[in-house]
Amino acid sequence: MEPGKRAVREMSAKGPHARIVYNDVRGEVILRPATAVETASDIKLEAKRYAPGDTVTVRPVVYCPITRRHRVLPEYDGTVVNWASGHYNVRSLDADEHGHGVRPCRVHELRPAEERMTGTAPWFESHQDVNEALATLRTAGIPLASLSTKRGGTCTDGAFVIPEPGEGNPGVRVSHLLNGWGEETIAARRNATLRAQERTTRNEALDRYAEAFRTVGWKVMHAQAATTSTRCVRHLVIWPPAST
CATH class of the missing domain: 2.30.30 (SH3 type barrels.)
Incomplete structure (x- = not known):
C-alpha cells in the first residue's frame, strides 16, 4: 500500500483471500494464495x-x-x-x-x-497417407482449416484431412470446413439462402482440392448427397498414387 490510506478506497479480507479497491487506476485487486503449480513454476x-x-x-x-x-x-x-x-x-x-x-x-x-488443430487432428499426425495429403495441399497453396481446442474459440476455413473409416484400404477423407463445420451449419439448415451459399462455397473448394490431387496422380472420388436436387459435395475420398 501507499504510505497512509488515501490510496485505498475499500478493503476486506476473509481467510487467505483479500480484496482491495484503490482510488487510482489500479482499480479492484483480488488476492489469493498461489497454487502449487504456480509456486513451483519458473517465473x-x-x-x-x-x-x-x-x-x-x-x-x-x-x-x-x-x-x-x-x-x-x-x-x-x-x-x-x-x-x-x-x-x-x-x-x-x-x-x-x-x-x-x-x-x-x-x-x-x-x-x-491456445493449442489448435491445423489440417488434421493430433492423433492422425502419424498417419502416412494423411501426411502425404497435407503435403500435397500445402504444395498446391491450399489453406488448411485451423480449429481452436477450446469451446467458443475461433476457426479458420480450409481443408481438413482424416483417414476414411473402414477396413482394408478405405482411403483418406478430405473435407472443407466452414467455421469449423464439415457439413451444413445449424444456421444454414434454417435459412435457404445461406444453405445455398455454403453449398456453393464447399463445392467449389472441394473441386479445387480434387484437381490438386489428380494433378499429382491421386485417385479422387466425390462423396455427394443423394437426397438433394442441387449438387452438394460432402467431402472427397482420395487414394495416393500406386507405388511402382
Whole structure:
C-alpha cells in the first residue's frame, strides 16, 4: 500500500483471500494464495516471457475512471511485435480496415495462444497417407482449416484431412470446413439462402482440392448427397498414387 490510506478506497479480507479497491487506476485487486503449480513454476522476467513472432491470446483489460472498475473486452489472437517501455506491442491477426492492429499490452493481458488443430487432428499426425495429403495441399497453396481446442474459440476455413473409416484400404477423407463445420451449419439448415451459399462455397473448394490431387496422380472420388436436387459435395475420398 501507499504510505497512509488515501490510496485505498475499500478493503476486506476473509481467510487467505483479500480484496482491495484503490482510488487510482489500479482499480479492484483480488488476492489469493498461489497454487502449487504456480509456486513451483519458473517465473521469468516480464520482458523475457515472449519473443517477437510468438502467437498469443490477448485478453484486453481497460480501466474506466468514472466507475473505477476494470472492464474485460473480447479476446483475440495476435503476434508479439516487441517489448517496449514495460509492455508488449501485439499485432492482431485480424487487422482493422486500415491495416493496423498493434496494441500495447501489459503482461497480465497475455497468455500463450491456445493449442489448435491445423489440417488434421493430433492423433492422425502419424498417419502416412494423411501426411502425404497435407503435403500435397500445402504444395498446391491450399489453406488448411485451423480449429481452436477450446469451446467458443475461433476457426479458420480450409481443408481438413482424416483417414476414411473402414477396413482394408478405405482411403483418406478430405473435407472443407466452414467455421469449423464439415457439413451444413445449424444456421444454414434454417435459412435457404445461406444453405445455398455454403453449398456453393464447399463445392467449389472441394473441386479445387480434387484437381490438386489428380494433378499429382491421386485417385479422387466425390462423396455427394443423394437426397438433394442441387449438387452438394460432402467431402472427397482420395487414394495416393500406386507405388511402382
